[in-house]
Amino acid sequence: MKNAIGREIPERIGSRDVSLYQAAFATLRCDRKAARYQKGAPQHEDKVLHSIEAAIEATGLSDGMTISFHHCFRDGDFVINQVLDACAKKGLKDLRLFPTALFPAHAGVIDHIKAGVVSRIEGSMNGPVGAFVSQGGQLSEPAILRSHGGRWRAVEAGDVEIDVAFIAAPQADAYGNATGIHGKTPCGPIAFSAVDAQYAKHTVVITSDLAPYPVYPMEIQQGWVDYVVVVDEIGDPQNIASGTLVLTKSPTRLLIARMTADAVVHSGYFKDGFSFQGGAGGISLAATKYLGDEMEKAGIVGSFGMGGGTKMLVELLQRGLIRTILDGQAFDLDAVESLRVDPAHIAIDPGMYANYDSRGCATYQLDAAFLGATEVDLDFNVNVNTHSDGQLLHGIGGHQDVAAGAAMTMITIPALRGRIPVIVDAVTTVTTPGEVIDVIVTERGLAVNPAREDLKDRFLAAGLPVRELADIKAEVDAMIQPIRRPVFGDEVIAAIEWRDGSIIDVVRKVEGFE
Amino acid sequence: MASGGVAGSDAKGDCLVRAESAGTPGLTITTKAQELVEDGIRAVVEPMLAHFGTPDLAVSVEDFGSLDYVLAARTEMALRGALAIDALSLAASFTRKASEFDRPRRSRLYAPGNNPHLLAGIEVHGSDCVLLDLEDSVPLSEKTSARILVKHLLGAVDFPQEVWVRINGLDACGEDDVREVLYGRPNGVCLPKTESASDVTRLSALLNDVETALGMEPGFTKIMPIIETAKGVLHCEEIALADPRIVMIAFGAEDYTRDVGAIRSRPSLLFARSMIVAAAAAAGIQASDTVFADLGDDEGLAKETALARELGFDGKGAINPRQLAPIHRAFSPTEDEVAYAQRVVEAAQEAERAGSGAVSLEGKMIDKPVLERAKRLIKYAQQLNPRGNVA
Numbered sequence: 001m002k003n004a005i006g007r008e009i010p011e012r013i014g015s016r017d018v019s020l021y022q023a024a025f026a027t028l029r030c031d032r033k034a035a036r037y038q039k040g041a042p043q044h045e046d047k048v049l050h051s052i053e054a055a056i057e058a059t060g061l062s063d064g065m066t067i068s069f070h071h072c073f074r075d076g077d078f079v080i081n082q083v084l085d086a087c088a089k090k091g092l093k094d095l096r097l098f099p100t101a102l103f104p105a106h107a108g109v110i111d112h113i114k115a116g117v118v119s120r121i122e123g124s125m126n127g128p129v130g131a132f133v134s135q136g137g138q139l140s141e142p143a144i145l146r147s148h149g150g151r152w153r154a155v156e157a158g159d160v161e162i163d164v165a166f167i168a169a170p171q172a173d174a175y176g177n178a179t180g181i182h183g184k185t186p187c188g189p190i191a192f193s194a195v196d197a198q199y200a201k202h203t204v205v206i207t208s209d210l211a212p213y214p215v216y217p218m219e220i221q222q223g224w225v226d227y228v229v230v231v232d233e234i235g236d237p238q239n240i241a242s243g244t245l246v247l248t249k250s251p252t253r254l255l256i257a258r259m260t261a262d263a264v265v266h267s268g269y270f271k272d273g274f275s276f277q278g279g280a281g282g283i284s285l286a287a288t289k290y291l292g293d294e295m296e297k298a299g300i301v302g303s304f305g306m307g308g309g310t311k312m313l314v315e316l317l318q319r320g321l322i323r324t325i326l327d328g329q330a331f332d333l334d335a336v337e338s339l340r341v342d343p344a345h346i347a348i349d350p351g352m353y354a355n356y357d358s359r360g361c362a363t364y365q366l367d368a369a370f371l372g373a374t375e376v377d378l379d380f381n382v383n384v385n386t387h388s389d390g391q392l393l394h395g396i397g398g399h400q401d402v403a404a405g406a407a408m409t410m411i412t413i414p415a416l417r418g419r420i421p422v423i424v425d426a427v428t429t430v431t432t433p434g435e436v437i438d439v440i441v442t443e444r445g446l447a448v449n450p451a452r453e454d455l456k457d458r459f460l461a462a463g464l465p466v467r468e469l470a471d472i473k474a475e476v477d478a479m480i481q482p483i484r485r486p487v488f489g490d491e492v493i494a495a496i497e498w499r500d501g502s503i504i505d506v507v508r509k510v511e512g513f514e
Numbered sequence: 515m516a517s518g519g520v521a522g523s524d525a526k527g528d529c530l531v532r533a534e535s536a537g538t539p540g541l542t543i544t545t546k547a548q549e550l551v552e553d554g555i556r557a558v559v560e561p562m563l564a565h566f567g568t569p570d571l572a573v574s575v576e577d578f579g580s581l582d583y584v585l586a587a588r589t590e591m592a593l594r595g596a597l598a599i600d601a602l603s604l605a606a607s608f609t610r611k612a613s614e615f616d617r618p619r620r621s622r623l624y625a626p627g628n629n630p631h632l633l634a635g636i637e638v639h640g641s642d643c644v645l646l647d648l649e650d651s652v653p654l655s656e657k658t659s660a661r662i663l664v665k666h667l668l669g670a671v672d673f674p675q676e677v678w679v680r681i682n683g684l685d686a687c688g689e690d691d692v693r694e695v696l697y698g699r700p701n702g703v704c705l706p707k708t709e710s711a712s713d714v715t716r717l718s719a720l721l722n723d724v725e726t727a728l729g730m731e732p733g734f735t736k737i738m739p740i741i742e743t744a745k746g747v748l749h750c751e752e753i754a755l756a757d758p759r760i761v762m763i764a765f766g767a768e769d770y771t772r773d774v775g776a777i778r779s780r781p782s783l784l785f786a787r788s789m790i791v792a793a794a795a796a797a798g799i800q801a802s803d804t805v806f807a808d809l810g811d812d813e814g815l816a817k818e819t820a821l822a823r824e825l826g827f828d829g830k831g832a833i834n835p836r837q838l839a840p841i842h843r844a845f846s847p848t849e850d851e852v853a854y855a856q857r858v859v860e861a862a863q864e865a866e867r868a869g870s871g872a873v874s875l876e877g878k879m880i881d882k883p884v885l886e887r888a889k890r891l892i893k894y895a896q897q898l899n900p901r902g903n904v905a
Contacts, residue, residue, distance in 0.1 A: 251635075251639060251834065251835040251836065252634075252635050252638070254835070254836065255638060255639060255835065262901070387547075388547075388550060389549060389550055416581075417579075418527075418547075418578075418579025419545075419547075419550075419551045419554065419555075419577070419579055419581070420550065420551070443635055443638045444638055461900070462900055462901065463899035463900030463901035463902075464901065465901075465903075475672075479581045479582055479583070479670065479671070480554060480581060480582055481551075481553070481554030481555070481557045481558060481582060482554060483547075483550040483551055483554060484549060484550050484551075484552075484553055484554075485550075486549075513549045513550070
């Protein structure tokens with residue numbers, strides 16, 4: 001079957017039926033659902049346990065069940081490894097792993113897959129686990145990738161029923177209230193797990209800092225929590241900034257950032273109350289900085305900046321250039337500190353951020369967004385999941401949610417990475433459809449989606465180097481011999497869900513090269 | 515016959531090519547994303563091996579993200595080393611037009627001629643001129659490989675601006691530079707440490723020879739003498755007038771201060787700067803100020819650029835793209851200047867209609883140089899788009 005953007009999708013993916021992607025906002029649901037697990041508790045209950053093994057026993061975790069985690073320690077997380085090691089020790093098999101994301105720190109998951117402890121994964125895979133899954137034949141069912149908002153929706157809708165939610169909490173009290181912004185090793189907001197905690201059969205908070213009742217802000221509430229496990233360490237906050245968050249010195253990347261900021265300024269959206277979201281890549285960070293300077297120059301105060309909280313965003317708040325930060329997760333420790341001290345730096349959960357089946361998303365309030373990509377194509381489709389060699393190496397993050405929501409979505413990319421072109425005829429995997437992408441910014445000029453003639457006219461009037469995407473592609477292709485393209489077999493190793501639960505694309509196993 | 519040649523490096527954007535008569539003949543390629551790019555690398559290297567006729571050589575390419583022109587340059591260098599033979603003739607994949615005598619040259623952006631990573635995309639930053647350097651930024655041991663790389667770059671990239679090559683002095687290896695890089699049809703050649711008119715005429719004669727040999731139109735290649743010694747400063751009047759190929763003279767403060775024993779400061783450079791500006795104006799050509807070397811000092815750059823503009827320079831050198839915006843701002847005509855220039859031109863037109871020889875505006879006499887300058891300023895302003903780039 002082909003979906004609305006021409007991607008070949010099998011009728012079934014593993015054991016699930018498939019609904020095909022139709023459009024960014026195809027159908028809006030309006031019905032009652034009751035997926036939440038109801039459970040009462042006696043008046044006095046001691047929830048504290050002293051080992052993860054004890055929690056596994058207490059929750060009755062057994063073969064084939066689903067366990068969930070947040071990724072708010074990013075590459076500094078210890079808890080996923082600790083829990084899976086404990087599960088392995090207990091002899092558990094066939095678990096479905098449902099993290100918000102996995103990082104290189106979780107390479108140990110590979111051994112647990114090989115040993116049969118983990119047989120399914122639904123969640124983002126950044127790095128080695130994704131590369132391993134790409135080889136095919138490793139999991140009993142294809143992996144499912146969702147956006148931040150899409151995952152929240154899937155839990156509320158009952159698409160994924162969580163048996164035990166394990167929640168790394170930098171600080172918790174004995175009754176289960178927990179936060180990510182205080183404690184010995186704060187990592188930033190942990191509200192990614194709020195939906196898990198509310199919908200799971202059992203919820204286990206794992207903390208390295210048990211503090212007196214009540215711990216606040218109550219990102220995770222006592223009423224959702226069965227057990228509180230106290231351990232020595234849950235993560236290393238120094239590594240939440242891994243891989244990204246270096247302000248680039250590359251003239252090419254700075255040029256893209258400069259052009260991005262200039263495009264925002266001339267977009268028509270740049271006025272008092274303006275709002276934006278940038279990612280944590282080098283180009284996005286530099287664009288955020290340039291944009292702040294432009295706001296200062298123009299005397300404009302933005303209503304909110306959204307993140308991934310970063311030092312760059314915090315500086316804009318401190319300079320009075322934005323009134324608030326809406327922050328789903330911290331990308332560095334400056335953001336964590338700001339969350340603690342500045343009431344205008346507001347932690348939000350992914351439901352408020354981007355739940356498709358809700359009556360409003362923060363991303364829908366965005367004027368402008370600048371996001372990255374591994375590939376873009378001439379239909380403006382964007383790939384953030386796979387590389388040109390077909391390997392699954394990245395999660396979706398908020399990419400779909402932000403692109404679908406923002407009034408103007410810009411993809412900021414170098415036109416070439418080494419000998420690998422970034423603008424291609426058709427992306428290897430569609431993460432986000434061209435329908436919701438407005439501008440592609442490269443060092444060789446910016447291309448505007450034909451549906452946005454209005455933006456094109458504004459950019460041209462401002463003297464911005466507007467070009468056809470095909471022309472930029474041709475210019476780059478002239479500098480390198482064409483690369484070979486992977487040949488895909490039939491085996492589906494992963495499915496990419498759109499925000500509404502439909503399938504926008506699948507990732508197939510690479511069988512060879514053209 | 516030499517037994518082997520090696521070229522390039524393992525730096526990002528570069529490649530390492532070895533050609534040896536020992537070992538198993540053939541081509542081996544190693545690179546990241548091997549399956550994706552190996553065939554493409556082969557498609558660049560194999561025709562060159564065929565061109566040089568190298569059946570017995572063992573050639574290996576280690577790629578670190580090099581573009582095709584880098585691969586080609588490194589391969590040529592390695593083969594020339596292995597076979598002890600002359601240059602590969604190179605046809606540019608497009609036709610570069612000769613540049614206009616008079617056009618905005620507010621910035622000349624330097625890039626070291628033997629650093630593929632820094633050369634990649636040097637054309638996208640909107641500088642009025644790109645200057646590919648074979649002189650000070652290239653160590654002696656890399657002079658040959660740099661000029662080969664620059665040649666291939668010139669042949670492969672359709673620069674949206676003027677592209678210049680700073681060659682080495684003609685008493686060093688400047689002649690070899692010219693013979694090699696003219697294959698790539700640069701718009702012009704910068705002659706460092708120019709000290710006399712005869713330095714320029716010697717270069718011009720060489721350019722005549724090479725242009726003729728390559729079938730280029732004579733006079734295609736412009737000259738930019740760089741004045742960076744005491745002698746050069748004292749002779750800059752004759753230098754500026756030495757040859758019709760000269761469109762601009764440039765100042766190099768680092769070498770000049772060393773030569774005269776000065777410490778770089780506004781006063782210590784003032785004489786040289788003023789001499790150069792006056793010589794250029796007298797010869798009807800442009801003058802470009804020295805580079806500002808402290809990349810972190812935005813304020814210092816802005817001050818020095820404002821000074822250069824005040825003194826009468828038309829442009830300034832840049833060592834990093836981030837210096838371009840302030841330089842362009844300083845050397846672009848302001849709205850007031852354009853408005854005044856328009857009034858000057860209108861006044862002149864009116865005087866002509868009235869049959870009056872004398873032109874006056876707002877009570878002031880407008881003489882011919884003022885009128886010419888006004889016309890030129892309007893022409894420059896028309897060539898700049900709203901973002902201040904040459905359209």
